[in-house]
Amino acid sequence: MSVSDQSPQMPSTGRATVTPDRRLRLFKHALRLPIVVWQGLFFVAPLFFLVAMSFFIVRNYRMTEAFEMKNWLKMMSRDYFWDSYGLTIGLATLATLVVMTVAFPAAYTLAFRVSENTRRWAVFLLIIPFFTSYLVRIFSWYVILAESGVINAMLGYIGLGPFIMLNTKFGTIVGYMTLTLPLVIILQTFALANIDRTLVEAAHNLGCRPWRTIVRVVLPLAKTGFIIAAVFCFILSFGDFVSPYYLGGSKPPTLPILIIDTVKSGQQWPRAAVVAVVMMVTLFIVAFGGIAAAYRRRLS
């Protein structure tokens, strides 16, 4: 590692007089500081600048640094902004409900009905799509779901359809599921696999019916993990622009699409920044609400 080679040449008092104490401190900071500087410059600073930018103004297609409420007033007073906002929250909530429900039986099976080895292989499989091009997978869905696509062709053989699936909310949700389902199944599986089996068996031995065991014993025990999964699902769906654009038809646009339209067509970066800040505030509220709900019991 290059850092370690540099250490003797550090501009200190020279090698012979470097005390062990000093070397220890050097070692500590050489490992601790890079990330602070890096994320400070390229993660924290851009986000602060984004907030500041929402107060800048654009004159003659050029952005000038200022502190004016103009962009905020303009965006907040537009109906299309609130339409987009409502739609984005609605779709992300719907996606979270659908994905959490669809994932549950799969996660339940993986947590309780298979060997540890099989579970490891299943998680291995589920991790793969998370790291493979989401964009190409959505394009693939576009072709599969089209009016003359694979699904309608198959349904046609048994005399059904064709169904319009593209440019509908159904299409958008399929896209969101493509993005979030593997991750949610993994998180749910871990949450379920970690709960104390003896409690489930106790419920069973005391004559508790399977459904009741799930609702009264399993789910409360796995609550924290499930809330984390739901929050991730919401964040990912809320911020995604690919599915609502290519599969959902973008009428009206969701907030991420609104950001793209505002940046790419009008050079209106400050107004896009307003949308971005509103999105961030919304997500903070959702995330903190989720965390508070997840840990409420434990604190009291």
Next chain:
Amino acid sequence: MKRKRLLRGFLFGYLALVLIFIFAPIVFSIIFSFNSDRFPTIPLGGFTLKWYETIWHDPDVWEAARNSLIVSLSVASMATFLGFATAYTDYRYRFKLKPLYLALILLPPTIPLIIMALAMLAWFAKIGLAGQVISIIIAHTVLTAPFAMAIIRLRLSQMDASLEAAAWNLGADQWRALRRVIIPFCRPAIISSFCLTAAVSFDEFAIAWFISGLNKTIPVVILEIVTGNIDPQVNAIGSFVFLTSITLVVIAQVVLMTRNKKEKAHHG
């Protein structure tokens, strides 16, 4: 008993359906890339390699592939270095602002990409870094360092704490112990993190699209083709992209899994 078997059958059938849903787009994309129809459906058209030929002869694709390669290799190296340094700091030291310190590295993946894209576009324009390959490298490093940190931290937590102390007692200084004990122990996690961060960077399109300017990467080229029209070329590039990232992810996982197994067997 019969009901129980029925339930079991249902659960496994369900699991299979879910996996089919998850892998269908990947599988179909690969099948369609060899299909002669412009708008593929069932029944499939004839076998063809023309989409691959088209992208093979497209200089834009080559240029983008070159950019993608440079970006993902640089990102993987830097993110893994930063991730390692942070993971080791977290493993080894306690200090007052540690939660803040950890939040600094772990938060980026929770911020929607489109917001990071806008923020970085504006910030890079301000500090004079807009539209260069290095801008993409910086942005992706911020994004992927948390993954590296998590993987390496997990590995460090499996280490016997007395190993490093033993090295010190035997006269190694901090750097030497780090180089000779910690890094060799973390090697599978380091390889794994290198592959995963490269895969994430190789597939990332939102930030790259916003800040790349003329230096497009492969996903940005795909995004532009997709926005234009239905073009099966995308399936051909897509299959290549899938193959690359799946290979990287599988290597990453296999390296971690086999090492864990070996050690378990070793300890009996």
